[in-house]
Amino acid sequence: MSKLTELEYLGLPPAKKKLYDIGQFFVRLPGNILNFLKKIPLGIWKGLCAVGRFFAGIGHIFADGDWKTRISFFVMGFGQFFRYQIGRGIIFLGMEALFIWFMVMFGGGYLAGMGDLGEQATIKTLNDYGLEVVQYKDNSLKILLYGVLTIFIILGFICTWVMNVKQNYTAQKLIEKGIRPRSFKNDVKSLADEQYYKTLLAVPLLGITVFTIIPIFFMILIAFTNYDYSHLPPDKLFDWVGLDNFRTMLATDASGNDKFAYTFREILIWTMIWALVATFSNYFLGMFVAICINRKGIKFKKFFRTILVMTIAVPQFVSLLLVSKMFSDEGIVNNILLNLGWITEKIGFWTTQDMARIMVLVVNLWVGIPYLMLIATGVLMNIPADLYESAKIDGASGIKQFTKITLPYMLFVTGPYLLTSFTANINNFNVIYLLTGGAPKTMAYEGGAGGTDLLITWLYSLTITNNNYKIAAVIGILVFIVVAVISLIVYNVSPAMKNEEDFQ
Amino acid sequence: MSENKKFRSKSGKERFTRILIYIFLSVLCIIWLIPFIYLVFQAFRGESRSMVTYIIPKEWSFDNFIFLSTKTDFWHWYLNTLIIALFNAVLQSVIVLCVAYALSRMRFKGRKFLMNLMLVLGMFPGFLSMIATYFILKLFGLTSENSVPGLILIYAASSGMGYYIAKGFFDTIPKSLDEAARIDGASRARVFFRIIMPMAKPIIIYTIMMAFIAPWGDFMYASLITFGHEEAYNVAVGLYKWLDKEHISNYFTIFCAGGLLVSVPITALFMALQKYYVEGVTGGAVKG
Numbered sequence: 181m182s183k184l185t186e187l188e189y190l191g192l193p194p195a196k197k198k199l200y201d202i203g204q205f206f207v208r209l210p211g212n213i214l215n216f217l218k219k220i221p222l223g224i225w226k227g228l229c230a231v232g233r234f235f236a237g238i239g240h241i242f243a244d245g246d247w248k249t250r251i252s253f254f255v256m257g258f259g260q261f262f263r264y265q266i267g268r269g270i271i272f273l274g275m276e277a278l279f280i281w282f283m284v285m286f287g288g289g290y291l292a293g294m295g296d297l298g299e300q301a302t303i304k305t306l307n308d309y310g311l312e313v314v315q316y317k318d319n320s321l322k323i324l325l326y327g328v329l330t331i332f333i334i335l336g337f338i339c340t341w342v343m344n345v346k347q348n349y350t351a352q353k354l355i356e357k358g359i360r361p362r363s364f365k366n367d368v369k370s371l372a373d374e375q376y377y378k379t380l381l382a383v384p385l386l387g388i389t390v391f392t393i394i395p396i397f398f399m400i401l402i403a404f405t406n407y408d409y410s411h412l413p414p415d416k417l418f419d420w421v422g423l424d425n426f427r428t429m430l431a432t433d434a435s436g437n438d439k440f441a442y443t444f445r446e447i448l449i450w451t452m453i454w455a456l457v458a459t460f461s462n463y464f465l466g467m468f469v470a471i472c473i474n475r476k477g478i479k480f481k482k483f484f485r486t487i488l489v490m491t492i493a494v495p496q497f498v499s500l501l502l503v504s505k506m507f508s509d510e511g512i513v514n515n516i517l518l519n520l521g522w523i524t525e526k527i528g529f530w531t532t533q534d535m536a537r538i539m540v541l542v543v544n545l546w547v548g549i550p551y552l553m554l555i556a557t558g559v560l561m562n563i564p565a566d567l568y569e570s571a572k573i574d575g576a577s578g579i580k581q582f583t584k585i586t587l588p589y590m591l592f593v594t595g596p597y598l599l600t601s602f603t604a605n606i607n608n609f610n611v612i613y614l615l616t617g618g619a620p621k622t623m624a625y626e627g628g629a630g631g632t633d634l635l636i637t638w639l640y641s642l643t644i645t646n647n648n649y650k651i652a653a654v655i656g657i658l659v660f661i662v663v664a665v666i667s668l669i670v671y672n673v674s675p676a677m678k679n680e681e682d683f684q
Numbered sequence: 685m686s687e688n689k690k691f692r693s694k695s696g697k698e699r700f701t702r703i704l705i706y707i708f709l710s711v712l713c714i715i716w717l718i719p720f721i722y723l724v725f726q727a728f729r730g731e732s733r734s735m736v737t738y739i740i741p742k743e744w745s746f747d748n749f750i751f752l753s754t755k756t757d758f759w760h761w762y763l764n765t766l767i768i769a770l771f772n773a774v775l776q777s778v779i780v781l782c783v784a785y786a787l788s789r790m791r792f793k794g795r796k797f798l799m800n801l802m803l804v805l806g807m808f809p810g811f812l813s814m815i816a817t818y819f820i821l822k823l824f825g826l827t828s829e830n831s832v833p834g835l836i837l838i839y840a841a842s843s844g845m846g847y848y849i850a851k852g853f854f855d856t857i858p859k860s861l862d863e864a865a866r867i868d869g870a871s872r873a874r875v876f877f878r879i880i881m882p883m884a885k886p887i888i889i890y891t892i893m894m895a896f897i898a899p900w901g902d903f904m905y906a907s908l909i910t911f912g913h914e915e916a917y918n919v920a921v922g923l924y925k926w927l928d929k930e931h932i933s934n935y936f937t938i939f940c941a942g943g944l945l946v947s948v949p950i951t952a953l954f955m956a957l958q959k960y961y962v963e964g965v966t967g968g969a970v971k972g
Contacts (some may be wrong), residue, residue, distance in 0.1 A: 263796045359932075360823075376790065381786050387842065387843075387844060388845065394820070478702065486955070494950070495897075497903050497923065499720075510735055557966070558962070558965075652812070667807060
């Protein structure tokens with residue numbers, strides 16, 4: 181599409197303007213990707229500057245604050261007591277007391293234990309009667325977990341401290357201007373009004389911190405230890421090993437064995453192929469089905485749609501496990517084909533790698549098409565009809581209308597969805613695990629991986645059956661990196677993502 | 685004359701395409717239904733509990749359901765899952781709606797950071813954090829035989845990150861409504877309950893429905909948290925076991941009966957609320 185001048189662009193009818201915008205987006209795509217890559221160093225620099233400004237700000241408060249504010253640096257809530265904010269003062273002081281008590285009683289010990297994750301493993305001895313006596317000593321897992329919890333408590337305390345300092349300063353400035361700071365009663369009242377977001381977000385954020393952020397942080401640390409089947413607490417200890425696990429995954433392990441690296445590469449490639457093919461095959465076939473159903477003059481639209489949608493409702497563990505058994509060696513498909521005389525020997529749908537891979541992709545169509553059909557239907561209804569009208573007048577054929585109007589419009593509008601569905605497919609546990617369980621297993625792979633295993637199912641079996649937590653943690657981190665890099669690039673070049681306010 | 689002929693040939697072509705589409709869609713529907721028809725047939729098969737070489741049963745009976753109810757823990761698992769699903773429907777919906785409202789309607793410091801943080805957290809494979817979550821739950825004593833409250837807790841705790849669709853919906857409600865009410869002296873909380881909530885009925889129903897359905901299909905988390913404790917299984921973990929090599933020859937039709945008992949109520953609920961599902965899904969996909 182040739183670039184138009186400003187004047188020409190303004191002269192276009194609205195429908196064509198929209199089309200032109202969409203076309204230009206795809207023309208600019210490569211340039212945008214490049215621009216984004218250039219922006220990364222700048223982003224890092226900006227982040228560093230922000231950190232610097234933050235410390236400068238705290239320093240400024242100390243220099244500019246009066247004696248009450250300065251004492252509040254050490255005795256939290258001190259300033260508030262003198263500034264009509266006794267309620268806040270009590271809370272801050274209480275938090276500081278609680279924190280000091282915790283650190284002295286527990287936190288300090290937990291943190292110290294993080295250094296070597298325990299020194300003495302469980303001792304098992306036989307007593308005089310020949311019975312086993314177990315003496316539980318250090319448990320590396322608990323030490324690490326408590327250490328991580330302590331770190332988060334300290335971080336939380338630092339945030340509270342900063343809040344305390346800033347509030348003191350604000351209150352001081354207000355009083356200097358002759359304004360009385362808000363009372364505790366009004367503070368509480370504002371939690372239902374201008375600060376209502378704090379009320380709304382408190383519980384959800386606590387949940388996310390305890391059950392998502394802390395676990396992720398913990399598992400990232402596990403990637404730097406040797407926690408596996410031969411170092412299982414409480415019987416054995418595990419210890420820090422630095423980057424060894426990453427070396428095992430990406431090159432060779434300590435004994436020069438590169439089988440893990442090989443397995444990882446192979447599974448990563450298959451995961452990427454799977455995610456790409458699964459996403460786009462579902463996308464285009466789902467769109468095709470939607471176009472068929474929504475075509476003018478087709479009857480029973482609702483009937484066709486209902487049957488397809490029904491399959492979304494059935495829990496996947498029922499439908500996928502059943503499909504998996506239907507195609508097994510003794511399954512109904514093989515038997516019917518044999519009885520019909522169409523085949524003479526059973527087809528091993530799940531026994532060879534290539535066949536199994538094709539099968540999971542095909543069955544995934546069965547899972548995904550109804551879903552995409554719904555989405556595509558929604559989008560198709562929204563395409564302005566005058567686009568098609570003007571195309572018809574220009575004499576465009578059906579196929580031309582599809583490639584020039586329907587497809588670009590769909591891609592443009594569902595860009596964000598394509599990205600989420602791509603990343604969801606990278607982590608598509610259900611389809612693979614319930615259909616094949618990763619099979620066929622192969623000796624070429626390390627860590628019990630099989631021909632259809634994705635990184636996520638491999639992660640699962642490494643944890644559940646192999647107890648190889650250290651490698652599982654490394655895989656998790658690598659999956660994150662892959663997903664994050666892809667998402668970052670797409671987010672930065674896709675126009676639909678940028679301005680959320682545009683939708684409002 | 686030539687005009688007429690051209691018109692007829694075009695309508696003939698159109699009719700041909702339509703017939704092709706009807707055939708295509710019918711075949712598609714049959715393919716999509718086969719597994720379910722197969723499931724029903726196997727569930728009611730009276731002879732032999734293993735896999736057989738034909739589809740239509742020789743003998744129809746309720747034996748599988750009777751076996752399921754008397755000789756297995758199935759209804760216990762069913763009850764576990766139902767309890768989890770009910771609690772999850774309430775807790776998750778409250779959390780999701782709170783987060784979505786706060787992020788859609790209010791502008792505060794750290795809002796962008798929070799949204800980016802949740803986005804980044806969502807990029808970690810969920811199962812990665814599960815191992816650590818397992819140990820944290822264990823600290824509270826909520827694994828193994830106490831898995832039901834444990835599972836409720838972890839489903840609900842991380843649900844705040846799934847606010848996108850609800851936020852997308854809130855974004856479409858005009859802000860002028862809030863502002864008018866705020867000028868009249870209504871607090872944010874009042875606006876939320878009195879103005880936004882009544883207007884958000886479709887998205888509330890969608891959220892409750894998804895939160896209720898999700899636990900029925902969860903295998904990954906439930907299998908880890910309940911590991912080895914049969915009495916705490918949910919239906920997915922319980923039924924999965926019956927299809928492994930040891931059990932399949934005695935339990936295949938029992939699995940099908942159980943699968944049917946799980947699928948029918950869920951599907952019925954889903955079909956009844958289909959309208960809301962379609963709205964939520966299409967809205968979510970388009971807005972991102």
